[in-house]
Amino acid sequence: MKVSYYPGCSLHATGKEYDQSVKAVSKALDIELKEIDDWSCCGATAAHSTNFKLSIALPARNLIAAEKDAMDVMVPCAACFSRFKTAEHHLKKNQTLKAEIEEIVGGKYQGGIAIRNPIDIIYKDIGKDALEKKVVKQLKGLKPVAYYGCLLLRPPDVCEFDDYENPIQMDEILKALGAEVMPWSYKTDCCGGSLTLGNMSNVKGIGFKMVDKLMTMAREAGANCLVTACPVCMANLDERSSESVRLPVFYFTELMALAMGLPGPENWFKMHNIDSRPLLGSLGLF
Amino acid sequence: METFLEEVNRRIDGVPIQRCYHCRKCTAGCPLTSEMDYNINKIIKMIQLGMRDEVLNSSTIWLCVSCETCITRCPNQVDIARMMDVLRQMAIESGVTPKEKNILKFHEAFLSNIKIGGRINEPLMMVQYKLKSGDLFSDMAMGMSMLMRGKLAPFSPRTKDMKSVRRMFEKTK
Ligand code: SF4
Numbered sequence: 001m002k003v004s005y006y007p008g009c010s011l012h013a014t015g016k017e018y019d020q021s022v023k024a025v026s027k028a029l030d031i032e033l034k035e036i037d038d039w040s041c042c043g044a045t046a047a048h049s050t051n052f053k054l055s056i057a058l059p060a061r062n063l064i065a066a067e068k069d070a071m072d073v074m075v076p077c078a079a080c081f082s083r084f085k086t087a088e089h090h091l092k093k094n095q096t097l098k099a100e101i102e103e104i105v106g107g108k109y110q111g112g113i114a115i116r117n118p119i120d121i122i123y124k125d126i127g128k129d130a131l132e133k134k135v136v137k138q139l140k141g142l143k144p145v146a147y148y149g150c151l152l153l154r155p156p157d158v159c160e161f162d163d164y165e166n167p168i169q170m171d172e173i174l175k176a177l178g179a180e181v182m183p184w185s186y187k188t189d190c191c192g193g194s195l196t197l198g199n200m201s202n203v204k205g206i207g208f209k210m211v212d213k214l215m216t217m218a219r220e221a222g223a224n225c226l227v228t229a230c231p232v233c234m235a236n237l238d239e240r241s242s243e244s245v246r247l248p249v250f251y252f253t254e255l256m257a258l259a260m261g262l263p264g265p266e267n268w269f270k271m272h273n274i275d276s277r278p279l280l281g282s283l284g285l286f
Numbered sequence: 287m288e289t290f291l292e293e294v295n296r297r298i299d300g301v302p303i304q305r306c307y308h309c310r311k312c313t314a315g316c317p318l319t320s321e322m323d324y325n326i327n328k329i330i331k332m333i334q335l336g337m338r339d340e341v342l343n344s345s346t347i348w349l350c351v352s353c354e355t356c357i358t359r360c361p362n363q364v365d366i367a368r369m370m371d372v373l374r375q376m377a378i379e380s381g382v383t384p385k386e387k388n389i390l391k392f393h394e395a396f397l398s399n400i401k402i403g404g405r406i407n408e409p410l411m412m413v414q415y416k417l418k419s420g421d422l423f424s425d426m427a428m429g430m431s432m433l434m435r436g437k438l439a440p441f442s443p444r445t446k447d448m449k450s451v452r453r454m455f456e457k458t459k
Protein backbone atom coordinates (compact mmCIF):
# COMPACT_ATOMS: atom_id res chain seq x y z
CA MET A 1 0.00 0.00 0.00
CA LYS A 2 0.99 3.62 -0.44
CA VAL A 3 0.19 6.51 1.90
CA SER A 4 1.07 10.15 2.36
CA TYR A 5 3.41 10.81 5.27
CA TYR A 6 3.38 13.71 7.71
CA PRO A 7 6.40 13.49 10.00
CA GLY A 8 5.78 16.80 11.80
CA CYS A 9 8.46 18.79 13.60
CA SER A 10 9.13 16.38 16.48
CA LEU A 11 10.02 13.51 14.18
CA HIS A 12 12.80 15.59 12.69
CA ALA A 13 14.26 16.43 16.09
CA THR A 14 13.52 14.95 19.52
CA GLY A 15 11.50 12.14 17.93
CA LYS A 16 14.07 11.22 15.26
CA GLU A 17 14.18 7.58 16.25
CA TYR A 18 10.40 7.39 15.84
CA ASP A 19 10.69 8.75 12.28
CA GLN A 20 13.48 6.35 11.41
CA SER A 21 11.78 3.32 12.93
CA VAL A 22 8.42 4.12 11.30
CA LYS A 23 10.21 4.32 7.96
CA ALA A 24 12.16 1.09 8.51
CA VAL A 25 9.08 -0.84 9.59
CA SER A 26 6.92 0.57 6.79
CA LYS A 27 9.46 -0.45 4.19
CA ALA A 28 9.64 -3.98 5.57
CA LEU A 29 5.84 -4.22 5.51
CA ASP A 30 5.52 -2.82 1.98
CA ILE A 31 3.93 0.43 3.06
CA GLU A 32 5.28 3.09 0.75
CA LEU A 33 5.48 6.54 2.34
CA LYS A 34 5.29 9.74 0.35
CA GLU A 35 6.16 12.78 2.44
CA ILE A 36 3.65 15.64 2.06
CA ASP A 37 5.19 18.34 -0.15
CA ASP A 38 6.57 21.29 1.76
CA TRP A 39 4.63 20.53 4.95
CA SER A 40 4.51 22.94 7.87
CA CYS A 41 3.96 22.66 11.62
CA CYS A 42 0.48 21.62 12.87
CA GLY A 43 0.53 24.38 15.51
CA ALA A 44 0.26 21.95 18.43
CA THR A 45 -0.93 23.16 21.85
CA ALA A 46 0.47 26.63 21.30
CA ALA A 47 -1.96 27.38 18.46
CA HIS A 48 -5.13 25.88 19.91
CA SER A 49 -4.50 27.47 23.30
CA THR A 50 -4.19 30.93 21.89
CA ASN A 51 -5.85 31.24 18.47
CA PHE A 52 -8.69 29.00 17.29
CA LYS A 53 -8.64 29.86 13.58
CA LEU A 54 -4.87 29.55 13.34
CA SER A 55 -5.15 26.16 15.05
CA ILE A 56 -7.43 24.95 12.24
CA ALA A 57 -5.58 26.72 9.41
CA LEU A 58 -2.17 25.22 10.22
CA PRO A 59 -3.19 21.56 9.89
CA ALA A 60 -5.58 22.45 7.04
CA ARG A 61 -2.64 23.70 4.96
CA ASN A 62 -1.04 20.25 5.28
CA LEU A 63 -4.27 18.37 4.64
CA ILE A 64 -4.87 20.38 1.47
CA ALA A 65 -1.30 19.64 0.35
CA ALA A 66 -1.81 15.93 1.07
CA GLU A 67 -5.06 15.85 -0.90
CA LYS A 68 -3.10 16.49 -4.10
CA ASP A 69 -1.73 12.96 -3.79
CA ALA A 70 -5.18 11.52 -3.00
CA MET A 71 -3.91 8.93 -0.50
CA ASP A 72 -4.63 8.43 3.18
CA VAL A 73 -2.15 10.27 5.34
CA MET A 74 -0.08 8.57 8.03
CA VAL A 75 0.55 10.78 11.06
CA PRO A 76 2.79 9.00 13.61
CA CYS A 77 2.91 11.80 16.21
CA ALA A 78 -0.15 11.54 18.46
CA ALA A 79 -0.16 15.30 19.01
CA CYS A 80 -0.13 16.09 15.27
CA PHE A 81 -2.71 13.34 14.72
CA SER A 82 -5.02 15.05 17.20
CA ARG A 83 -4.61 18.46 15.54
CA PHE A 84 -5.29 16.97 12.08
CA LYS A 85 -8.39 15.11 13.30
CA THR A 86 -9.66 18.20 15.14
CA ALA A 87 -9.25 20.34 12.02
CA GLU A 88 -11.04 17.72 9.93
CA HIS A 89 -13.85 17.58 12.50
CA HIS A 90 -14.46 21.35 12.42
CA LEU A 91 -14.05 21.67 8.64
CA LYS A 92 -16.61 18.92 8.02
CA LYS A 93 -19.05 20.23 10.61
CA ASN A 94 -19.02 23.93 9.88
CA GLN A 95 -19.32 25.17 6.28
CA THR A 96 -18.88 28.84 7.19
CA LEU A 97 -15.65 28.07 9.02
CA LYS A 98 -14.50 25.88 6.14
CA ALA A 99 -14.93 28.76 3.67
CA GLU A 100 -13.09 31.09 6.00
CA ILE A 101 -10.19 28.66 6.53
CA GLU A 102 -9.92 28.03 2.79
CA GLU A 103 -9.54 31.76 2.30
CA ILE A 104 -6.91 31.95 5.06
CA VAL A 105 -4.91 29.04 3.66
CA GLY A 106 -5.50 29.89 0.00
CA GLY A 107 -6.73 26.47 -1.16
CA LYS A 108 -9.79 24.21 -1.26
CA TYR A 109 -10.32 21.49 1.32
CA GLN A 110 -12.03 18.37 -0.07
CA GLY A 111 -12.03 16.08 2.94
CA GLY A 112 -11.61 12.90 0.96
CA ILE A 113 -8.53 11.39 2.60
CA ALA A 114 -8.36 9.52 5.91
CA ILE A 115 -5.99 10.65 8.67
CA ARG A 116 -4.42 7.59 10.23
CA ASN A 117 -1.91 6.69 12.89
CA PRO A 118 0.58 3.91 12.03
CA ILE A 119 -0.82 1.74 14.86
CA ASP A 120 -4.16 1.66 13.09
CA ILE A 121 -2.61 1.04 9.65
CA ILE A 122 -0.44 -1.82 10.91
CA TYR A 123 -3.20 -3.37 13.01
CA LYS A 124 -5.96 -3.15 10.40
CA ASP A 125 -4.27 -3.14 6.98
CA ILE A 126 -1.25 -5.34 7.65
CA GLY A 127 -2.75 -7.45 10.41
CA LYS A 128 -1.37 -9.57 13.21
CA ASP A 129 -0.87 -12.69 11.11
CA ALA A 130 1.24 -10.98 8.45
CA LEU A 131 3.22 -9.25 11.17
CA GLU A 132 3.91 -12.50 13.02
CA LYS A 133 5.37 -13.94 9.82
CA LYS A 134 7.91 -11.10 9.68
CA VAL A 135 9.21 -11.68 13.20
CA VAL A 136 12.67 -13.25 13.29
CA LYS A 137 13.45 -12.60 16.95
CA GLN A 138 10.64 -13.18 19.46
CA LEU A 139 10.77 -10.52 22.20
CA LYS A 140 10.74 -13.19 24.93
CA GLY A 141 11.05 -11.83 28.45
CA LEU A 142 10.11 -8.31 27.46
CA LYS A 143 7.14 -7.27 29.57
CA PRO A 144 5.86 -3.97 28.23
CA VAL A 145 2.79 -2.01 29.17
CA ALA A 146 1.23 -0.26 26.19
CA TYR A 147 0.84 3.43 26.95
CA TYR A 148 -1.59 5.21 24.61
CA GLY A 149 -1.92 8.54 26.43
CA CYS A 150 -4.47 11.15 25.46
CA LEU A 151 -4.34 12.40 21.96
CA LEU A 152 -4.82 9.27 19.88
CA LEU A 153 -8.08 8.55 21.66
CA ARG A 154 -9.76 11.64 23.01
CA PRO A 155 -12.25 12.98 22.31
CA PRO A 156 -13.44 9.72 20.72
CA ASP A 157 -15.85 11.26 18.21
CA VAL A 158 -12.99 13.38 16.86
CA CYS A 159 -10.19 10.80 16.96
CA GLU A 160 -12.26 7.83 15.72
CA PHE A 161 -9.52 5.49 16.89
CA ASP A 162 -9.53 2.47 19.20
CA ASP A 163 -11.72 1.91 22.31
CA TYR A 164 -11.07 5.09 24.29
CA GLU A 165 -11.03 3.57 27.78
CA ASN A 166 -9.39 0.26 26.92
CA PRO A 167 -7.56 0.44 23.61
CA ILE A 168 -5.94 -2.81 22.48
CA GLN A 169 -4.34 -2.27 19.07
CA MET A 170 -0.83 -1.52 20.32
CA ASP A 171 -1.11 -4.38 22.84
CA GLU A 172 -1.94 -6.75 19.99
CA ILE A 173 0.95 -5.53 17.84
CA LEU A 174 3.38 -6.09 20.74
CA LYS A 175 1.95 -9.56 21.37
CA ALA A 176 2.58 -10.43 17.72
CA LEU A 177 6.25 -9.64 18.38
CA GLY A 178 6.38 -12.25 21.13
CA ALA A 179 6.38 -9.76 24.02
CA GLU A 180 4.49 -10.58 27.21
CA VAL A 181 2.25 -7.52 27.31
CA MET A 182 1.10 -6.67 30.83
CA PRO A 183 -2.43 -5.47 31.50
CA TRP A 184 -2.71 -2.18 33.42
CA SER A 185 -5.25 0.55 34.09
CA TYR A 186 -3.13 3.53 33.08
CA LYS A 187 -3.16 3.04 29.31
CA THR A 188 -4.96 6.30 28.66
CA ASP A 189 -3.92 8.42 31.66
CA CYS A 190 -2.30 11.74 30.84
CA CYS A 191 1.49 12.10 31.39
CA GLY A 192 1.34 15.92 31.40
CA GLY A 193 3.48 16.07 28.29
CA SER A 194 2.22 19.35 26.94
CA LEU A 195 3.65 21.09 30.02
CA THR A 196 6.96 19.29 29.59
CA LEU A 197 8.86 21.58 27.30
CA GLY A 198 7.68 24.72 29.01
CA ASN A 199 9.92 24.73 32.07
CA MET A 200 6.86 25.03 34.24
CA SER A 201 6.62 21.35 34.83
CA ASN A 202 10.14 21.32 36.15
CA VAL A 203 9.71 24.28 38.44
CA LYS A 204 6.56 23.03 40.03
CA GLY A 205 7.43 19.37 39.76
CA ILE A 206 4.12 18.53 38.11
CA GLY A 207 5.78 16.71 35.25
CA PHE A 208 7.79 14.47 37.53
CA LYS A 209 4.78 13.75 39.70
CA MET A 210 2.69 12.63 36.72
CA VAL A 211 5.41 10.55 35.09
CA ASP A 212 6.51 8.94 38.35
CA LYS A 213 2.95 7.80 38.92
CA LEU A 214 2.86 6.11 35.52
CA MET A 215 6.26 4.47 36.06
CA THR A 216 5.21 3.24 39.49
CA MET A 217 1.96 1.82 38.18
CA ALA A 218 3.78 0.11 35.30
CA ARG A 219 6.10 -1.53 37.85
CA GLU A 220 3.15 -2.58 39.94
CA ALA A 221 1.65 -4.23 36.86
CA GLY A 222 4.85 -6.29 36.53
CA ALA A 223 6.18 -4.46 33.48
CA ASN A 224 9.85 -3.96 32.67
CA CYS A 225 9.30 -1.22 30.09
CA LEU A 226 6.72 1.17 28.62
CA VAL A 227 5.78 1.52 24.97
CA THR A 228 4.41 4.67 23.35
CA ALA A 229 3.36 6.05 19.97
CA CYS A 230 3.82 9.70 20.84
CA PRO A 231 7.00 11.79 20.75
CA VAL A 232 5.59 14.21 23.34
CA CYS A 233 4.89 11.33 25.75
CA MET A 234 8.32 9.88 24.93
CA ALA A 235 10.15 13.12 25.71
CA ASN A 236 8.21 13.47 28.93
CA LEU A 237 8.47 9.85 30.13
CA ASP A 238 12.10 9.52 29.11
CA GLU A 239 13.32 12.83 30.58
CA ARG A 240 11.08 13.56 33.55
CA SER A 241 10.99 10.63 35.91
CA SER A 242 12.79 10.01 39.19
CA GLU A 243 15.67 7.57 39.01
CA SER A 244 14.19 5.31 41.65
CA VAL A 245 11.12 4.40 39.60
CA ARG A 246 12.11 4.81 35.97
CA LEU A 247 11.76 2.07 33.36
CA PRO A 248 12.97 2.18 29.76
CA VAL A 249 10.53 3.61 27.22
CA PHE A 250 10.28 2.51 23.57
CA TYR A 251 8.38 3.58 20.50
CA PHE A 252 6.33 0.60 19.37
CA THR A 253 8.01 0.81 15.97
CA GLU A 254 11.47 0.44 17.55
CA LEU A 255 10.40 -2.85 19.07
CA MET A 256 8.85 -3.94 15.78
CA ALA A 257 12.13 -3.30 14.00
CA LEU A 258 14.04 -5.16 16.70
CA ALA A 259 11.79 -8.21 16.41
CA MET A 260 11.85 -8.07 12.63
CA GLY A 261 15.65 -8.03 12.62
CA LEU A 262 15.84 -4.67 10.82
CA PRO A 263 18.92 -2.44 11.04
CA GLY A 264 18.66 0.69 13.17
CA PRO A 265 17.73 -0.16 16.77
CA GLU A 266 21.33 0.13 17.97
CA ASN A 267 21.35 3.79 16.88
CA TRP A 268 17.88 4.60 18.15
CA PHE A 269 18.32 3.20 21.65
CA LYS A 270 21.40 5.38 22.10
CA MET A 271 19.22 8.45 21.69
CA HIS A 272 17.08 7.60 24.72
CA ASN A 273 17.80 9.15 28.09
CA ILE A 274 16.88 6.02 30.04
CA ASP A 275 19.25 3.36 28.77
CA SER A 276 17.29 0.32 27.62
CA ARG A 277 20.34 -1.70 26.60
CA PRO A 278 20.99 -3.33 30.00
CA LEU A 279 17.42 -4.68 30.02
CA LEU A 280 17.54 -5.88 26.41
CA GLY A 281 21.01 -7.33 26.95
CA SER A 282 19.93 -9.28 30.02
CA LEU A 283 17.12 -10.82 27.96
CA GLY A 284 19.48 -11.70 25.12
CA LEU A 285 17.58 -9.42 22.75
CA PHE A 286 20.36 -7.01 21.96
CA MET B 287 -24.71 43.47 26.51
CA GLU B 288 -23.51 39.92 26.27
CA THR B 289 -22.85 38.31 29.66
CA PHE B 290 -19.65 36.40 30.44
CA LEU B 291 -21.60 33.13 30.26
CA GLU B 292 -23.11 34.05 26.89
CA GLU B 293 -19.74 35.00 25.48
CA VAL B 294 -18.11 31.75 26.62
CA ASN B 295 -20.98 29.72 25.14
CA ARG B 296 -20.90 31.60 21.86
CA ARG B 297 -17.18 31.00 21.50
CA ILE B 298 -17.37 27.32 22.45
CA ASP B 299 -19.97 26.99 19.68
CA GLY B 300 -21.29 23.65 20.96
CA VAL B 301 -23.23 22.37 23.95
CA PRO B 302 -24.00 25.30 26.31
CA ILE B 303 -22.23 24.88 29.63
CA GLN B 304 -25.54 25.18 31.54
CA ARG B 305 -26.10 21.55 30.55
CA CYS B 306 -23.64 20.73 33.34
CA TYR B 307 -25.47 19.16 36.31
CA HIS B 308 -22.38 19.36 38.51
CA CYS B 309 -21.72 15.66 38.90
CA ARG B 310 -17.96 16.46 38.95
CA LYS B 311 -16.97 13.47 36.90
CA CYS B 312 -14.79 15.81 34.85
CA THR B 313 -13.06 17.10 37.95
CA ALA B 314 -12.45 13.61 39.31
CA GLY B 315 -10.76 12.63 36.05
CA CYS B 316 -8.77 15.81 35.42
CA PRO B 317 -5.08 15.00 35.99
CA LEU B 318 -4.28 18.56 37.09
CA THR B 319 -7.10 19.04 39.62
CA SER B 320 -4.78 19.07 42.62
CA GLU B 321 -2.56 21.76 41.07
CA MET B 322 -5.30 24.16 39.97
CA ASP B 323 -6.47 27.08 42.10
CA TYR B 324 -10.12 26.41 41.15
CA ASN B 325 -11.13 22.96 39.97
CA ILE B 326 -12.80 22.74 36.58
CA ASN B 327 -16.30 22.25 37.93
CA LYS B 328 -15.85 25.40 40.04
CA ILE B 329 -14.80 27.26 36.90
CA ILE B 330 -18.14 26.35 35.29
CA LYS B 331 -20.03 27.66 38.31
CA MET B 332 -17.92 30.82 38.39
CA ILE B 333 -18.69 31.49 34.73
CA GLN B 334 -22.40 31.09 35.48
CA LEU B 335 -22.02 33.58 38.33
CA GLY B 336 -20.30 36.05 36.00
CA MET B 337 -16.95 35.96 37.83
CA ARG B 338 -15.02 37.03 34.78
CA ASP B 339 -11.89 38.44 36.45
CA GLU B 340 -11.42 35.52 38.82
CA VAL B 341 -11.77 33.00 36.00
CA LEU B 342 -9.47 34.78 33.56
CA ASN B 343 -6.89 35.27 36.32
CA SER B 344 -6.95 31.67 37.49
CA SER B 345 -4.04 29.25 37.15
CA THR B 346 -6.57 26.60 36.05
CA ILE B 347 -6.90 27.87 32.50
CA TRP B 348 -3.13 27.65 31.97
CA LEU B 349 -2.53 24.38 33.78
CA CYS B 350 -5.09 22.49 31.68
CA VAL B 351 -2.99 20.22 29.44
CA SER B 352 -5.79 19.55 26.93
CA CYS B 353 -5.86 15.84 27.72
CA GLU B 354 -9.57 15.78 26.76
CA THR B 355 -10.52 13.51 29.64
CA CYS B 356 -13.25 15.89 30.84
CA ILE B 357 -15.17 16.09 27.56
CA THR B 358 -14.77 12.37 27.00
CA ARG B 359 -16.33 11.50 30.36
CA CYS B 360 -18.94 14.23 30.73
CA PRO B 361 -22.44 12.69 30.62
CA ASN B 362 -23.71 15.94 29.07
CA GLN B 363 -21.01 16.50 26.45
CA VAL B 364 -19.92 19.77 28.03
CA ASP B 365 -16.68 20.50 26.18
CA ILE B 366 -14.50 21.76 29.02
CA ALA B 367 -11.28 21.25 27.07
CA ARG B 368 -12.61 23.60 24.39
CA MET B 369 -13.88 25.94 27.11
CA MET B 370 -10.31 26.14 28.48
CA ASP B 371 -9.01 27.14 25.03
CA VAL B 372 -11.71 29.81 24.84
CA LEU B 373 -10.88 31.13 28.32
CA ARG B 374 -7.17 31.30 27.51
CA GLN B 375 -7.95 33.24 24.36
CA MET B 376 -10.25 35.59 26.26
CA ALA B 377 -7.56 36.11 28.90
CA ILE B 378 -5.01 37.02 26.23
CA GLU B 379 -7.46 39.39 24.53
CA SER B 380 -8.31 41.16 27.78
CA GLY B 381 -4.61 41.63 28.44
CA VAL B 382 -4.54 40.01 31.89
CA THR B 383 -1.15 38.79 33.04
CA PRO B 384 -1.59 35.04 33.14
CA LYS B 385 -1.12 33.34 36.50
CA GLU B 386 1.25 30.90 34.81
CA LYS B 387 3.23 33.39 32.75
CA ASN B 388 5.80 30.99 31.39
CA ILE B 389 3.24 28.73 29.79
CA LEU B 390 1.96 31.59 27.64
CA LYS B 391 5.55 32.67 26.93
CA PHE B 392 6.24 29.16 25.74
CA HIS B 393 3.23 29.20 23.41
CA GLU B 394 4.34 32.57 22.04
CA ALA B 395 7.89 31.35 21.43
CA PHE B 396 6.50 28.25 19.71
CA LEU B 397 4.28 30.26 17.35
CA SER B 398 6.92 32.85 16.53
CA ASN B 399 9.23 29.95 15.71
CA ILE B 400 6.69 28.63 13.17
CA LYS B 401 6.50 32.13 11.69
CA ILE B 402 10.26 32.06 11.07
CA GLY B 403 10.68 28.66 9.48
CA GLY B 404 7.28 27.00 9.04
CA ARG B 405 8.50 24.16 11.23
CA ILE B 406 9.71 24.09 14.81
CA ASN B 407 13.45 24.39 15.23
CA GLU B 408 13.73 23.23 18.82
CA PRO B 409 17.10 24.76 19.78
CA LEU B 410 16.10 28.12 18.33
CA MET B 411 12.69 27.93 19.98
CA MET B 412 14.26 27.23 23.37
CA VAL B 413 16.42 30.32 22.95
CA GLN B 414 13.35 32.37 22.01
CA TYR B 415 11.50 31.00 25.03
CA LYS B 416 14.36 31.68 27.40
CA LEU B 417 14.69 35.25 26.20
CA LYS B 418 10.96 35.83 26.63
CA SER B 419 10.70 34.20 30.03
CA GLY B 420 14.04 35.31 31.46
CA ASP B 421 14.34 31.78 32.79
CA LEU B 422 17.80 31.25 31.34
CA PHE B 423 19.29 28.32 33.16
CA SER B 424 16.67 25.72 33.99
CA ASP B 425 16.79 22.56 31.93
CA MET B 426 20.21 23.40 30.50
CA ALA B 427 21.52 20.01 31.55
CA MET B 428 18.65 18.26 29.80
CA GLY B 429 19.18 20.36 26.68
CA MET B 430 22.89 19.53 26.59
CA SER B 431 22.23 15.85 27.16
CA MET B 432 19.70 15.82 24.31
CA LEU B 433 22.18 17.54 22.04
CA MET B 434 24.85 14.96 22.89
CA ARG B 435 22.48 12.11 22.12
CA GLY B 436 21.79 13.59 18.68
CA LYS B 437 18.21 14.48 19.59
CA LEU B 438 18.24 18.13 18.62
CA ALA B 439 18.42 19.09 14.99
CA PRO B 440 19.48 22.72 14.66
CA PHE B 441 19.73 22.48 10.87
CA SER B 442 16.62 20.53 9.93
CA PRO B 443 14.97 21.75 6.71
CA ARG B 444 12.35 24.48 6.83
CA THR B 445 9.14 25.02 4.90
CA LYS B 446 9.97 26.56 1.52
CA ASP B 447 6.74 28.40 0.78
CA MET B 448 6.98 30.74 3.77
CA LYS B 449 4.62 33.21 2.11
CA SER B 450 1.74 30.81 2.64
CA VAL B 451 2.74 30.30 6.28
CA ARG B 452 2.96 34.00 7.00
CA ARG B 453 -0.37 34.52 5.25
CA MET B 454 -2.08 32.26 7.81
CA PHE B 455 -0.64 34.28 10.68
CA GLU B 456 -1.55 37.59 9.03
CA LYS B 457 -5.12 36.56 8.35
CA THR B 458 -5.79 35.16 11.80
CA LYS B 459 -4.28 38.04 13.77
S1 SF4 C 1 -18.79 15.91 33.97
FE1 SF4 C 1 -20.07 17.31 32.78
S2 SF4 C 1 -22.00 17.43 33.92
FE2 SF4 C 1 -20.48 16.54 35.30
S3 SF4 C 1 -19.66 18.31 36.43
FE3 SF4 C 1 -18.31 17.99 34.66
S4 SF4 C 1 -19.15 19.31 33.07
FE4 SF4 C 1 -20.73 19.10 34.64
Ligand code: SF4
Nearest residue numbers: 316350351353354356
Ligand atom coordinates in the same frame (compact mmCIF):
# COMPACT_ATOMS: atom_id res chain seq x y z
S1 SF4 D 1 -8.55 18.78 29.15
FE1 SF4 D 1 -7.80 20.16 30.74
S2 SF4 D 1 -9.56 20.48 32.08
FE2 SF4 D 1 -10.02 18.67 30.82
S3 SF4 D 1 -9.36 16.96 32.08
FE3 SF4 D 1 -7.63 17.49 30.75
S4 SF4 D 1 -6.37 18.93 31.94
FE4 SF4 D 1 -8.38 18.77 32.96
